[in-house]
Amino acid sequence: MQDTPIHPAVDPVALAGLATERAAHIVEHLNDAPFEEAVALVAYLPYAKAVEAFDQPELRRAGDLLEAQSKTLALSLLRDMSADRAVDTLHELGPRESAALLDALEPETGAALRALLAYPKDTAGALMTTEFVAIPATATVAETLAHIRDVERTRETIYAICILDPHTKGLVQTLSLRRLIMGAPEALALSLALPQDPITVAPLTDREEVARLVSVHDLLAVPVIDERRRVLGIVTVDDVIDAIVAESTEDVQRFGGVEATNEPYLQIGFLSMIRKRAGWLSVLFLSEMLTASAMQHFADELQKAVVLTLFIPLIMSSGGNSGSQATSLLIRALALGQLRLRDWWRVALRELPTGIVLGGLLGAIGVARITAWQYLGIYDYGPHWVLIATTVAAGLVGIVTFGSLAGSMLPFILKRLGFDPASASAPFVATLVDVTGLVIYFSVAYAILRGTLL
Amino acid sequence: MQDTPIHPAVDPVALAGLATERAAHIVEHLNDAPFEEAVALVAYLPYAKAVEAFDQPELRRAGDLLEAQSKTLALSLLRDMSADRAVDTLHELGPRESAALLDALEPETGAALRALLAYPKDTAGALMTTEFVAIPATATVAETLAHIRDVERTRETIYAICILDPHTKGLVQTLSLRRLIMGAPEALALSLALPQDPITVAPLTDREEVARLVSVHDLLAVPVIDERRRVLGIVTVDDVIDAIVAESTEDVQRFGGVEATNEPYLQIGFLSMIRKRAGWLSVLFLSEMLTASAMQHFADELQKAVVLTLFIPLIMSSGGNSGSQATSLLIRALALGQLRLRDWWRVALRELPTGIVLGGLLGAIGVARITAWQYLGIYDYGPHWVLIATTVAAGLVGIVTFGSLAGSMLPFILKRLGFDPASASAPFVATLVDVTGLVIYFSVAYAILRGTLL
Numbered sequence: 055m056q057d058t059p060i061h062p063a064v065d066p067v068a069l070a071g072l073a074t075e076r077a078a079h080i081v082e083h084l085n086d087a088p089f090e091e092a093v094a095l096v097a098y099l100p101y102a103k104a105v106e107a108f109d110q111p112e113l114r115r116a117g118d119l120l121e122a123q124s125k126t127l128a129l130s131l132l133r134d135m136s137a138d139r140a141v142d143t144l145h146e147l148g149p150r151e152s153a154a155l156l157d158a159l160e161p162e163t164g165a166a167l168r169a170l171l172a173y174p175k176d177t178a179g180a181l182m183t184t185e186f187v188a189i190p191a192t193a194t195v196a197e198t199l200a201h202i203r204d205v206e207r208t209r210e211t212i213y214a215i216c217i218l219d220p221h222t223k224g225l226v227q228t229l230s231l232r233r234l235i236m237g238a239p240e241a242l243a244l245s246l247a248l249p250q251d252p253i254t255v256a257p258l259t260d261r262e263e264v265a266r267l268v269s270v271h272d273l274l275a276v277p278v279i280d281e282r283r284r285v286l287g288i289v290t291v292d293d294v295i296d297a298i299v300a301e302s303t304e305d306v307q308r309f310g311g312v313e314a315t316n317e318p319y320l321q322i323g324f325l326s327m328i329r330k331r332a333g334w335l336s337v338l339f340l341s342e343m344l345t346a347s348a349m350q351h352f353a354d355e356l357q358k359a360v361v362l363t364l365f366i367p368l369i370m371s372s373g374g375n376s377g378s379q380a381t382s383l384l385i386r387a388l389a390l391g392q393l394r395l396r397d398w399w400r401v402a403l404r405e406l407p408t409g410i411v412l413g414g415l416l417g418a419i420g421v422a423r424i425t426a427w428q429y430l431g432i433y434d435y436g437p438h439w440v441l442i443a444t445t446v447a448a449g450l451v452g453i454v455t456f457g458s459l460a461g462s463m464l465p466f467i468l469k470r471l472g473f474d475p476a477s478a479s480a481p482f483v484a485t486l487v488d489v490t491g492l493v494i495y496f497s498v499a500y501a502i503l504r505g506t507l508l
Numbered sequence: 509m510q511d512t513p514i515h516p517a518v519d520p521v522a523l524a525g526l527a528t529e530r531a532a533h534i535v536e537h538l539n540d541a542p543f544e545e546a547v548a549l550v551a552y553l554p555y556a557k558a559v560e561a562f563d564q565p566e567l568r569r570a571g572d573l574l575e576a577q578s579k580t581l582a583l584s585l586l587r588d589m590s591a592d593r594a595v596d597t598l599h600e601l602g603p604r605e606s607a608a609l610l611d612a613l614e615p616e617t618g619a620a621l622r623a624l625l626a627y628p629k630d631t632a633g634a635l636m637t638t639e640f641v642a643i644p645a646t647a648t649v650a651e652t653l654a655h656i657r658d659v660e661r662t663r664e665t666i667y668a669i670c671i672l673d674p675h676t677k678g679l680v681q682t683l684s685l686r687r688l689i690m691g692a693p694e695a696l697a698l699s700l701a702l703p704q705d706p707i708t709v710a711p712l713t714d715r716e717e718v719a720r721l722v723s724v725h726d727l728l729a730v731p732v733i734d735e736r737r738r739v740l741g742i743v744t745v746d747d748v749i750d751a752i753v754a755e756s757t758e759d760v761q762r763f764g765g766v767e768a769t770n771e772p773y774l775q776i777g778f779l780s781m782i783r784k785r786a787g788w789l790s791v792l793f794l795s796e797m798l799t800a801s802a803m804q805h806f807a808d809e810l811q812k813a814v815v816l817t818l819f820i821p822l823i824m825s826s827g828g829n830s831g832s833q834a835t836s837l838l839i840r841a842l843a844l845g846q847l848r849l850r851d852w853w854r855v856a857l858r859e860l861p862t863g864i865v866l867g868g869l870l871g872a873i874g875v876a877r878i879t880a881w882q883y884l885g886i887y888d889y890g891p892h893w894v895l896i897a898t899t900v901a902a903g904l905v906g907i908v909t910f911g912s913l914a915g916s917m918l919p920f921i922l923k924r925l926g927f928d929p930a931s932a933s934a935p936f937v938a939t940l941v942d943v944t945g946l947v948i949y950f951s952v953a954y955a956i957l958r959g960t961l962l
Contacts, residue, residue, distance in 0.1 A: 074703070074704075075704075076704055076725065077725075078724045078725050112724060199689065202689070203689070203690060206686065206690055212686055213667065213685075213686070213728075231667075231685060231686075231689075232660065232666055232667070232685075235653065235656065235657070235685075235689065236657055236660055249528065250528075250529075250530055265749075268749065269746070269749045269750065269753060270532045270566060271530065271531075271532050272746040274667075274728070274745075291728075291745055291749070292723075292726040294749070295719075295722065295723045295745070295748070295749060295752065296723065298749065298752050298753065298756070299723060299752065299844070301756075302752070302755075302756035302759065302840075303840045303844065305756070305760055306759055306760060306763060306836050306839055306840050306930075307836045307837060307840060309760060309763055309764065309836060309934070310763065310832045310833050310835060310836020310837070310839075310934060311829055311832055311833050311836070312833045312836055312837055318841060318844075318846035318847075319837055319838065319841035319846055319847060319855070320841075320846070320847065320851070320854065320855075320858075324858070324861070324862070327858070327862055328862060328865055328866065331830070331833050331862070331866060332866055332869055334829075334833070335826070335829055335830060335833070335866055335869075335870065335908075336869065336870065336873060338825070338826075338829050339822070339826055339829075339870050339873055339874075340873070342821065342822050342825045342826070343822060343877060345821035345822055345825075346818050346819055346821070346822050346877075349817065349818040349821070350818055350887050353814070353818070356814050356817060357814050360807070360810050360811050360814060360817075363803065363810060363814075363817045363820070364800050364803040364804055364807070365800055366817070366820060366821060367796065367799035367800070367803070367820060367821070367824055367942055367946065368793070368796050368797060368799055368800050370821055370825075371792070371796045371799075371824075371828075371935075371938060371939060371942060372789070372792075372793055372796070374825075374828075374935065374938065375765055375788075375789055375792050375793075375935040375938075375939075376785070376789060378764045378765055378933075378934055378935055379764050379765050379766045379785050379788070379789070379935075380764075381764060382760050382761045382763060382764020382765070382766055383761060383764070383766055383773055384773065385760055385764075386757045386760050386761060387772060387773035387774075390753070390757065390772075392772035392773055392774070393772075393773060393774065397774070400774060401773070401774075404774075404778070404781070407778070408778070408781055408782060408785070411782055412782065412785060412786055412789055415786055415789075415790065416789065416790065416793050419790060419793055419794070420793075423797060423800075433804050454789075479832075480763070480764060480832055480934035480935070481825075481828070481829040481832055481833075481934070484825060484828065484829075484938065485825060485829075488821055488825060492821065
C-alpha cells in the first residue's frame with residue numbers, strides 16, 4: 055500500500071532501482087529524463103544520493119534542477135554538496151536567483167560560497183574545494199588519523215593533508231595519506247612528509263597550469279594558497295581530470311573554428327548553435343574577401359591567362375593545409391610546456407627548411423601531373439605548358455613554406471599578445487595563408503610568364 | 509677531497525643538488541642534458557632517485573639511457589621501476605636488445621614483463637601496473653592495514669585495494685583506502701566496500717574508455733581483470749591523466765592533418781618531421797587535384813566569365829570552414845559519448861537548417877559587398893552584376909550547407925568503418941568540400957547566368 059503518492063512523472067519501480075545505483079548512473083538517468091521527471095526524481099531520491107548526484111560535474115541543468123526544488127531542499131543540497139560544485143551550480147543560475155539562495159543560507163556558508171564565486175572561471179580558485187583536511191604541525195600520526203576519521207564524510211578528499219603552522223596558519227607541508235599510515239602512531243605527522251617544498255598554486259593560476267603540475271608530479275591534490283601561505287582550498291585530481299577533458303574539448307572546437315562549448319551537441323539550442331558558429335564564420339568570410347580583392351587586382355593577368363585559375367584552389371589549399379599542420383603541432387607543444395615564447399626562432403629555423411622540402415615535394419607531384427595530362431592528351435595547357443608547370447611548382451614551394459612559417463608563428467604571436475595559443479584555428483590559418491598565397495602565386499606567375507602569356 | 513672521480517660530463521655540484529630534487533625536476537634535467545651527461549647522471553644519482561626518474565613517463569630517451577648503463581644497473585633499474593614503465597622502456601628498445609635484458613632477469617620478473625609487453629599500445633593492458641594491493645575476502649581491517657604497511661614501498665598505488673575470493677582468486681570487490689581507515693580494526697575489510705559491483709576493464713579495453721570510466725566515476729584506480737575475474741593489474745589515475753593528455757595531443761594533431769606524435773616538437777628529427785607531414789599533405793594534394801579537373805571541365809564558362817573566378821577562393825574556403833566547424837563539434841561529441849552511431853540522422857537534421865542559415869548569412873554579406881563595390885565604383889563587375897551577386901549568394905548557401913553536412917557526417921562514417929572519428933582532419937574536410945563546392949558553384953552559375961554571361 056502506497057501512502058505518500060509519488061509525483062505522476064516518476065515511475066516508482068525505476069525510482070527504487072535508481073536509489074541503489076552509482077552516482078554516475080543516476081546522473082546519466084537525470085540527464086536523459088525530461089526536465090519535469092528529473093525535478094521530481096531529485097526530490098524523491100534518498101537525500102544522500104541526490105547530494106551525490108549534484109556533486110558530479112557531469113550533471114546537466116544542475117542550476118535549473120536546484121531552483122525547481124522546494125527552497126528547503128535547495129538550500130540543504132547547496133549546503134551539503136561539495137563547495138566547488140555548489141559554485142558551479144550557482145554560476146548556472148542568474149545573478150538574482152543565485153543571490154537569493156546565498157542570502158537564505160547561514161551567513162558563514164553563504165560568505166564562503168560568495169568568495170569562491172568571485173574567482174574567474176578556469177582558475178584554480180574556481181576549481182578548488184574548501185573542504186580539505188588540515189592539521190597543525192604539532193599533530194601526531196594518531197591525532198591526524200583520529201581527525202580524519204572525524205571529518206571524513208564532509209571532506210572531498212582525505213588523500214592529501216595540509217600541515218599548517220599553528221601560529222600563522224600558513225602551509226608548512228603537504229602529506230599524503232599513504233605516507234601517514236606508514237608512520238608510528240606517536241610520530242609527528244610532519245616528520246613523515248617528503249623533505250621538499252610542497253607544490254602549491256595561487257587562486258588565479260590557470261586550470262591548464264594546475265593540470266600540468268598534477269600530471270607532472272602525479273599528485274592527488276594540490277593546495278591553493280594566498281600570498282600569506284594560508285590554504286584557501288585544494289584542487290583534487292578528479293576535478294583536474296574534468297578540467298583536462300573540458301580543455302581538450304575546447305581546444306579541438308576552437309581549432310575547428312567554433313566558439314568553445316562544453317554543452318553536449320544535441321543540447322545546444324538552434325539559435326545558440328548559429329551564434330557559436332556564425333561569428334567566426336563571418337570574420338573568416340570578411341577576411342577571405344581580401345582574396346577577391348587580390349584577384350581583382352590581377353584581373354588583367356587572369357583575362358590573358360585563364361589557365362592560371364585552374365590551379366588556384368589546388369595551390370591555395372596546399373598552403374592552408376601545411377599551415378594547419380604546423381599550427382596543430384605548435385599548439386600542443388606550447389600547451390605541454392615543451393616550448394617557451396623565446397623558442398620562436400628555433401621553430402622558425404625548423405619550419406623554413408621543412409616548408410621548402412614539403413613544397414618541393416608537392417611541386418614535383420604538380421609538375422608530373424601537368425606533364426602527364428599534356429602528353430596523354432587529357433588536357434591541353436597551351437604552348438607554354440612547361441612555363442605554367444614551372445609557375446605551379448615555384449608557387450607551391452613559396453606558398454607551402456609561407457604556410458608552414460605562418461602556421462607555426464601564429465600560436466607564438468597569440469601567446470605573446472596574451473591569448474591562449476590554442477585559439478589559433480585551422481580555418482583562421484587557412485584564411486591567413488590564402489590571401490598571401492594568391493599574391494605569391496600571381497607574383498611568381500608574373501615573373502615567370504612575363505613576355506609569353508602575360 | 510674527492511676520492512672516487514666522477515665522470516667528466518657530470519658537474520659534481522649539480523649532481524649533489526639534483527640528488528635531493530623532486531623526480532619531475534630530475535627528469536627535466538635529464539631530458540635537457542646532452543645524452544652523454546644524462547647517461548653519467550643516471551649512474552651517479554642515488555639509486556632510489558634513478559628508479560624514481562625512470563618511473564616518470566615524462567623521461568625521454570629512457571630506452572637508450574637504460575641500455576647505456578652497466579648491465580647490472582640496467583637490470584636492477586628494470587626490476588625496481590614500476591612494471592608499466594619497465595614495459596614502456598622496453599618498447600623503446602629494439603626487439604633484440606629488449607629480449608637480451610628480459611633473458612637476463614629472474615625468470616619470474618622476465619615472464620611478467622613479457623606478458624605485459626604483449627598487450628597492444630593504447631590498451632588497458634599496456635597502461636596497467638602489476639604491482640597492486642590485493643587481500644583475501646576474509647581479511648580484517650587491521651590485517652589489511654598491516655599488509656599495506658608491509659608492501660607499501662613496492663606498490664604503485666595503495667589507494668585502491670582489490671578484495672579477492674580466497675578460493676578462485678577472482679575479484680570480489682574493490683575498496684578505497686579512505687573507506688578502509690574508517691573501519692574498526694576487527695571488521696572485515698569487505699564489509700566496508702560500497703554495495704555495488706566494482707568497476708573493471710578488460711586488458712584490451714581502449715585507453716580512451718579507461719579514461720572515460722575513471723573520469724566519470726572519479727576513481728583513483730581501476731582493476732584490469734581476465735574472463736575468470738582474476739586481477740591482471742590496475743590502471744592508476746596518474747597513468748590515466750597521462751593517457752588523456754597524450755590522446756588530446758594526438759586529437760589536435762590529427763585534426764590539423766599531421767600523423768600523431770607525442771615526441772616534443774624540437775626532438776623530432778628533420779626527416780621524421782617531413783615524413784609525419786608529407787604523407788597527408790600529398791594525399792590531400794592528390795585529392796585536391798580534382799579541383800583542377802573540375803575547373804578544366806568548366807574551362808569554357810571560365811573563359812566567357814572570368815569574373816566568376818574572382819569569388820572561387822572566397823566561396824570554397826567558406827565551405828571548408830563550415831565543414832571544419834561541424835567536424836570539430838562532432839569529433840568531441842562522439843569522443844565524450846554524447847552521441848552514438850545511430851544518432852547520425854538527428855545530427856544531419858540539425859546540420860541541414862544550420863548550414864542553410866549560415867550560408868544565407870554569408871550570402872547576404874557577399875551580396876552587400878558586391879553591391880557596395882559596384883556603387884562605390886571600386887570595381888566594375890559588368891552589366892550583369894546583379895546576376896553575379898545572386899550566383900555568389902546561392903552558391904554560398906549550397907556550399908556552406910554541403911560543408912556542414914559533409915563535415916558532420918564524416919566522423920560518423922569513420923566510426924562506422926571502424927576508424928577513430930578523431931582521424932577526421934580539418935584539411936581533409938576542406939578538401940572534400942572544395943571539390944564538390946566548385947561543382948556546386950559552377951552549376952549554380954550555369955543555371956543563373958545561362959543566356960546572359962554563359
